[in-house]
Amino acid sequence: MGKKKDLSSAEKRDIVEYLGQGMKTLDISRKLKRDHRTIKRFVADSEHTRIRADKGTMRKVSARQIHRIKRAAVKMPLQSSKQVFETAGASGVPRTSRCRILQRLAVMHKPSIRLPLTNGHKQKRLQWAQKYMKTDFQTVLFTDECRANLDGPDGWSGVWLVDGHHVPTRLRRQQGGGGVMFWAGIMGRDLVGPFRVPEGVKMSSVKYVEFLTDHLLPWYKKKNHAFHSKIIFMHDNAPSHAARNTAASLAAMGIKEEKLMVWPPSSPDLNPIENLWSILKRNIYEGGRQFTSKQQLWEAILTSCKEIQAETLHKLTSSMDARIVKLLSNKGSINKM
Known part of the structure; x- marks a missing residue:
């Protein structure tokens, strides 16, 4: 009698018929010449199917x-x-x-994302690296804007699920439930900000200059002459940053010429503050946390910023020399952040 052969459809029909006639499983196994355990297993679970040892090899594909x-x-x-x-x-x-x-x-992975760098972009990145490779980056104020959503980074979250446990529920709202836009800067071991961008404000050149006047300028004026002579201000090439009105306004504040870093296009991989955003959001959304109001989210951002150690900021700003070396070795291509 076969032990491991699956029951055929005809045998299964016969078993059901014999059971209907009142036959015992032992008598059925003898009549069908099949192992008694096979018959009992089918009777206990008629939906049971044996897992194939070949892991599903397709016979129609050679x-x-x-x-x-x-x-x-x-x-x-x-x-x-x-x-x-x-x-x-x-x-x-x-x-x-x-x-x-x-x-x-094969194993499925999410495609890696890269910026659309042209040969012209790469050349400008290389020129930037050659110009600033001897710069003391502890004197550079790296700045940028960031957005945080109520429901998490892009509303995404993952779950570790153990057998027998239910998937936890999460709120799902349009555009991640809304969010908060804020600006900050890092310089050496110091964090400047964060400062919240007013709700509904489109960051044009005029609004950007007003924002810097209200938040950056008071901080800048408190510093001494030696600090003013060394600081280099960095922001990327967003339209509000690159506008002539912005450049003229920064010059009026005393941030001009060599004090204003010329930033290469499409280069978030060179800005260490991008790594700060990752650290910040990891802390804010720890444990899959979501927020019910923008004020609650903003308070969490402020708390998380206070908890970031000066040594963490120093590691980020000190990474610039390595970023430049890697950029030169990659001939202007993107560095992995």
């Missing part, structure tokens, strides 16, 4: 086609499973079978 499918997936990683199979000459395979085969051959 080993030669599998090799072609793997090669096509390597050449076209962004194509759909249907396009991969058609390229490999294995059209007509159902979607579930395609996905099962591809899961055996």
Whole structure:
């Protein structure tokens, strides 16, 4: 009597019929010449199916086609499973079978994101690196704006789920429930800000200058002459930053010429404050936290900023020399942040 062979459809129908006649499972096993344990297992769970030892090898796809499918997936990683199979000459395979085969051959990852750098951009990045490679970056004030949503970074969150436990629920609101825009800067071991951008304000050149006048200028005026002579102000090439009105207003504050860093295009990887945003958001949304109001979110941002250590800021600003070396070795290409 076979021990491990699955019951056929005909045998299953016979078992049901014999059970209806009042036969015992032992008598049924003898009549069908099957192991008694197999019959009892079917009776206990008629929906039971044995897990295949071959992990679902598709009999309709040959080993030669599998090799072609793997090669096509390597050449076209962004194509759909249907396009991969058609390229490999294995059209007509159902979607579930395609996905099962591809899961055996490869692991799915989210595509990495890169900025649209042209050769001109790369040349400007290299020129920037050569110009500032001997700069003392502890005297540079790196600034930027950041946005935080009520529901988390882009409303996304992941869950570790143990068997037998339910998936926890989260609020889902349009555009992440709204959020808070704020500005900050880092210089050496110091954090300047954060300062909240007023609700509904579009950051044009005029509004940006007003914002710096209200928040940056008071901080700047408190410093002594030696500080003023060394500081270099950095902001990126956002339209409100690069406008002539902004440059003229900064010059009136005393931030001009060599005190205003010329920033290369498409270069967030060179700004250490981008790493500060990552640290800040990781702290704010720890444990999948969400917020019910913008004021609550803003208070969490302020608290998290106070908890950031001076040594953490120093590590970020001290990383600029390594970023420049890597930029030069990559011939102007993007550095991984």
